[in-house]
Every structure is written in structure tokens, then in C-alpha cells.
Amino acid sequence: MSAAPDPAGAPILKVEDLHVRFPVSGGLLGRKRTLHAVSGVDLSVQPGQCLSLVGESGCGKSTTALAIMGLQPPSSGAITVEGRPVYGPGAPDRRARARLAQIVFQDPFSTLNPRETVGRALSQPLMLHGVRSRAERAERVATALRQVGLLPEHAARYPHEFSGGQRQRIGIARALILGPRLIVLDEPVSALDVSIRAQIINLLMDLQQNLGLSYLMISHDLGVVEHVSDRVAVMFAGQIVEEGGWREVFTAPAHPYTRRLIETIPNPARLTGGASEILPPAPEPPSGSIFWPPVDRRPDISQPPEPSALVSIGEDHRARVRPV
Amino acid sequence: MHIPFRLNLTLGLALVSLVILGAVFAPLLTSHDPILDADLMNSEMPPSWDHWFGTDSQGRDVFSRVLHGARVSLTIGIVAQAINSTIGIALGLSAGYWGGWWDDVVNGLTNLMLAIPSLVFALAIMAVLGPGVMSLLIALGLTNWSWSCRITRSAVMSLKSQGYVQAARTLGYGDIRIMLTQLLPNIVGPVLVMATLGIGEAVLAEAALSFLGLGIRPPAPSWGNMLTDAREAIRSVPWATIFPGLAVFITVLGFNLLGDGVRDWLDPRMQVRA
Numbered sequence: 001m002s003a004a005p006d007p008a009g010a011p012i013l014k015v016e017d018l019h020v021r022f023p024v025s026g027g028l029l030g031r032k033r034t035l036h037a038v039s040g041v042d043l044s045v046q047p048g049q050c051l052s053l054v055g056e057s058g059c060g061k062s063t064t065a066l067a068i069m070g071l072q073p074p075s076s077g078a079i080t081v082e083g084r085p086v087y088g089p090g091a092p093d094r095r096a097r098a099r100l101a102q103i104v105f106q107d108p109f110s111t112l113n114p115r116e117t118v119g120r121a122l123s124q125p126l127m128l129h130g131v132r133s134r135a136e137r138a139e140r141v142a143t144a145l146r147q148v149g150l151l152p153e154h155a156a157r158y159p160h161e162f163s164g165g166q167r168q169r170i171g172i173a174r175a176l177i178l179g180p181r182l183i184v185l186d187e188p189v190s191a192l193d194v195s196i197r198a199q200i201i202n203l204l205m206d207l208q209q210n211l212g213l214s215y216l217m218i219s220h221d222l223g224v225v226e227h228v229s230d231r232v233a234v235m236f237a238g239q240i241v242e243e244g245g246w247r248e249v250f251t252a253p254a255h256p257y258t259r260r261l262i263e264t265i266p267n268p269a270r271l272t273g274g275a276s277e278i279l280p281p282a283p284e285p286p287s288g289s290i291f292w293p294p295v296d297r298r299p300d301i302s303q304p305p306e307p308s309a310l311v312s313i314g315e316d317h318r319a320r321v322r323p324v
Numbered sequence: 325m326h327i328p329f330r331l332n333l334t335l336g337l338a339l340v341s342l343v344i345l346g347a348v349f350a351p352l353l354t355s356h357d358p359i360l361d362a363d364l365m366n367s368e369m370p371p372s373w374d375h376w377f378g379t380d381s382q383g384r385d386v387f388s389r390v391l392h393g394a395r396v397s398l399t400i401g402i403v404a405q406a407i408n409s410t411i412g413i414a415l416g417l418s419a420g421y422w423g424g425w426w427d428d429v430v431n432g433l434t435n436l437m438l439a440i441p442s443l444v445f446a447l448a449i450m451a452v453l454g455p456g457v458m459s460l461l462i463a464l465g466l467t468n469w470s471w472s473c474r475i476t477r478s479a480v481m482s483l484k485s486q487g488y489v490q491a492a493r494t495l496g497y498g499d500i501r502i503m504l505t506q507l508l509p510n511i512v513g514p515v516l517v518m519a520t521l522g523i524g525e526a527v528l529a530e531a532a533l534s535f536l537g538l539g540i541r542p543p544a545p546s547w548g549n550m551l552t553d554a555r556e557a558i559r560s561v562p563w564a565t566i567f568p569g570l571a572v573f574i575t576v577l578g579f580n581l582l583g584d585g586v587r588d589w590l591d592p593r594m595q596v597r598a
Binding site: 066069094096098099101102103106107110111113116129178 | 494
């Protein structure tokens with residue numbers, strides 16, 4: 001990084017060269033292996049933006065999310081939220097970190113403690129963060145519930161009295177209660193009924209506008225991503241294989257993996273506004289290189305990835321290649 | 325689902341209250357002293373109006389001895405199991421949540437405790453400490469926590485990846501607070517069932533140790549030493565063994581039903597909102 005970054009352009013979230021490796025003992029003889037879950041991921045989210053991290057399950061996107069939230073210590077690399085490191089010397093403690101970033105989980109059924117009323121789940125964190133007045137806590141809980149389209153009376157109820165969509169709203173209210181500026185959305189709608197998804201997506205977009213939030217949205221479903229995101233990063237086998245503004249990535253997908261993901265959407269043309277249902281021809285990789293990693297065979301994540309690099313292939317559009 | 329009446333809770337509560345009330349009001353409910361009113365002229369009498377449960381080989385009132393024995397048995401059962409549960413829950417929660425080397429240490433200890441029959445271990449402790457209520461509490465309270473620990477640990481391990489536990493961490497909850505407010509309330513069911521079973525087990529273990537002469541010293545009544553005393557005459561004087569045996573049975577059954585009922589009652593999913 002160059003000297004003092006321009007404050008206006010300072011990203012709210014910056015992930016640099018993140019690696020997460022898991023030791024696994026496999027086989028009868030207990031041979032030690034290493035899984036390279038995340039291999040050199042760089043991300044940055046500007047204030048007020050939504051970056052979507054897209055990929056199939058097991059590609060390392062949720063591990064990246066957990067690492068950003070301080071729940072999964074990285075093997076190497078740096079993560080900063082609002083300029084403050086999440087790990088290492090000078091990192092704020094768990095409590096201070098809580099006011100910087102929050103997460104909304106995928107499963108609306110395990111996201112709430114079945115033995116806590118909604119009011120308690122929302123007011124306990126406030127108490128922990130020094131809101132001593134009971135009236136103020138009740139007021140902030142009521143506000144948070146209204147913000148997500150629920151009623152203040154719902155605070156007295158237990159999670160099992162709500163539907164999946166309502167629970168997800170409560171999960172969002174909990175993420176908002178401490179007033180963070182960054183929210184990580186880990187597949188926020190993929191466990192919900194299709195009929196509910198649009199409501200939650202609209203809620204998330206309204207909240208982003210009204211509260212000036214920044215999102216990192218993790219998803220395997222491009223159809224969800226397109227409504228919300230400003231930028232898209234496509235992740236495959238622990239690496240970012242393509243990234244850019246969402247229009248660039250969707251209208252001119254370059255990497256074969258991105259193209260394959262887009263082909264799984266029932267009507268891709270609807271996304272890009274094009275007339276054709278057929279994807280535009282893939283741009284050629286820069287001469288002397290090929291898109292990497294190949295998608296015709298499953299990459300072996302028990303080996304460190306072969307060297308490759310993200311190169312610019314258009315304005316605000318990069319893809320991963322390696323020289324041949 | 326609407327359950328207006330919970331049979332297990334009601335019955336368990338009734339049996340446990342019966343035993344507890346009997347223990348608390350033993351001096352008021354009995355007209356014979358459990359130790360001093362030994363009347364050899366009236367020994368081995370079958371149940372009658374004067375001696376509801378009959379008399380034993382020394383002519384002491386069995387009813388009075390069963391009620392006074394309940395004080396000893398219940399105190400030891402409840403206190404010993406409270407110690408066991410506290411140890412088991414504390415070790416199981418911390419081992420399941422933190423994992424790592426601490427989990428290995430706790431696991432090793434648990435396996436060690438499970439490998440030694442707890443009654444034999446308790447016997448050894450009693451042999452060192454000598455008979456008496458305090459030694460019984462220590463011996464029974466330190467030797468039967470392994471199952472509580474196991475169950476707590478495995479429940480915690482399956483719960484700790486739940487969204488609400490992760491969310492608590494991202495909201496800044498400390499580890500101890502997560503264990504006490506997020507994990508403990510969700511494992512209260514199995515832990516309560518273990519604890520109530522444990523009370524029954526401790527009552528039985530106390531009886532066994534007293535039976536072996538290492539528990540409560542005669543002539544003080546305890547269900548265990550009553551069984552020892554009457555065992556040889558079990559054919560001719562069956563009431564002297566049946567009633568203390570029945571007392572153990574009712575106590576254990578009562579605590580089991582109660583634990584079951586309380587688990588249902590504590591579960592908010594079983595509650596119906598009007």
C-alpha cells in the first residue's frame with residue numbers, strides 16, 4: 001500500500017492475501033494432509049457498497065466470511081475493518097470488534113437461541129456494550145424490530161413462534177443492534193422459501209440505503225446477487241477467479257467458471273438486459289496465457305495452488321490467468 | 325399440541341414431595357424413636373396400627389426408621405449429585421467449547437473415572453476418610469460426574485457451531501458468558517435428567533456403602549444399613565427389607581419422573597401461547 005490512503009476512498013473492509021489452511025488427518029495411517037481452503041484472497045469493500053462473493057459450496061467463501069468476523073483465525077494474510085486489523089497485534093478485542101462488523105447467517109432456524117426471547121437476544125448485546133438504562137435498551141430493541149419490518153411486541157416471543165423469513169429478519173435486527181457499518185451476509189436468503197426471498201432482499205437494500213451500510217454478501221446463487229451487488233467476486237477452489245463491477249462480470253463473463261455459473265441461471269439474458277439467451281462469446285485471455293484454474297477437472301485443494309495472477313481484462317474487470 | 329396435565333411431572337412431584345415431607349417432618353409423623361425405642365419383647369412384629377411398617381429384629385419401629393433414614397439418604401443423594409453435576413457440567417462445558425489440550429485432559433480424566441467402577445472408587449475414599457456423612461458426600465460427590473461431563477461435552481460440541489453461538493461471539497460475548505447464557509440453557513434437559521438419575525444413583529450408592537458398613541454408622545438409620553440389618557431375616561421378616569427397599573424405589577422413581585417432567589416443562593417449544 002502507498003502512503004496515507006485518501007479517507008474518502010478508504011475501504012471499510014480490506015482483505016489482503018488471505019490464506020486459511022486446515023490440517024486434516026486422512027486414511028488409516030493418519031497421514032497428515034493440509035486443506036487449502038482459502039488461498040490468497042484479496043477483497044475490498046468501499047463504504048456504502050455491496051460486494052458479492054460468489055461460488056459453489058466448499059469453495060472457501062464461508063471460511064472467508066468467518067475469518068473476516070474473527071471466528072476463523074487465518075493462516076496468513078491481513079484483514080482490516082475500518083482500518084483496524086482483525087487479528088494480530090493492535091487488533092481490537094472481541095467486544096470492540098463487535099461494533100465494527102456483524103454477520104447474518106444462512107440458517108434461520110439455528111441463528112436464534114431457542115431459549116431466549118427475541119427481546120433478550122437483542123437487548124443482551126446492548127447491555128454488554130454499556131447501555132445501562134433499561135428504557136433505552138427497550139427503545140433500541142423496538143427500533144431495530146421496526147427497521148426489519150417486525151413489531152415491538154414481538155420482543156416478548158420465542159424464536160419458535162416465528163416463520164423462517166421472520167427469523168431471518170430477527171437475525172438482521174440482531175446484526176444491526178450495535179450499529180455496525182459493515183454487515184457480512186452469509187447466504188442470507190438461500191434457506192428461505194422463494195416467495196420470501198425477494199422480501200428479505202428488498203429489506204436488505206432498504207437498510208443499506210437508509211443506514212448507509214456496507215455489505216459483503218456470500219452466495220452461491222447469482223440470481224440473488226444481481227439485485228443487490230455493486231461488485232462481484234467469483235471464488236473457485238479457494239481463489240478469486242474473476243472480479244469486477246457486476247455489469248462487467250455478468251455481461252462479459254471471461255473465466256470459464258464464471259460462465260458456467262451464469263449458465264446455471266434459468267434465464268441469464270434477463271440479468272443483463274440482453275435480448276439473447278446465449279452468453280456473449282468469451283473474451284480471449286491476454287496473449288500467452290490461459291484462464292486458470294481449469295474447470296474441467298476438480299482442483300485438488302490438498303495441494304497449494306499453482307502460481308497464477310488476476311490480470312485486468314477490461315475496465316473494472318479482472319480474471320485469473322497463468323502463462324502457458 | 326395442548327397438554328393440560330403432565331402426568332410425569334405431577335406424579336414425580338408427588339412422589340418426591342412425599343419423600344421430602346416425610347424426611348422433614350419425620351419427628352412429628354412418628355411416635356416411636358428410630359433408635360432408642362428398641363423393644364425386644366415386640367421385635368419382628370408384622371405391620372399393625374401401632375407399627376405401620378412392623379418392627380425389626382431389635383423391636384424398633386420400621387416406619388420411624390424409614391422416615392428418619394430418608395433425611396440421611398436424601399441429603400446425601402441431593403448434595404452428592406449437586407457436587408457431581410457441578411463438576412461434570414463445568415468440565416463438560418469448558419472442554420466441549422474450548423476443545424484443544426483442555427478437552428484432551430478432561431477426556432482423559434473422564435475415561436479414567438469411567439474405567440474405575442465408581443462404587444469401588446467411593447469405597448476406597450471411604451476407607452481413607454472413615455465412615456460418616458461428610459466422607460460420604462466427598463466420596464459420592466467426586467466419583468460420579470463422568471456421565472454428566474460426557475453428555476454436557478457432546479451436547480456442547482454439537483451446539484457450538486450453531487448460528488446463535490457464533491453470533492454471540494461476533495456480538496462480543498465472552499466465552500464464560502456464552503457457556504452460561506447460550507449453551508447451558510440449551511443442554512438443561514439432558515443435564516437435568518442425568519442429575520435426577522444421579523440422585524437416584526447416589527441414594528443407591530449410599531445404601532450400598534452403608535450396607536457394606538462404610539457409610540452411615542449404625543444405629544443411626546439409613547436405608548442401606550436397614551437393608552443390611554434385615555437381610556438375613558428377609559424370609560421371616562420381609563417388611564423390614566421391603567419398606568426401606570420401597571423407599572429407595574419411590575425416591576428414585578420420583579426423581580426420574582420429576583426430571584422428565586421438568587425437561588418438558590422447561591422446553592419453550594412445548595409451551596402453548598394463549
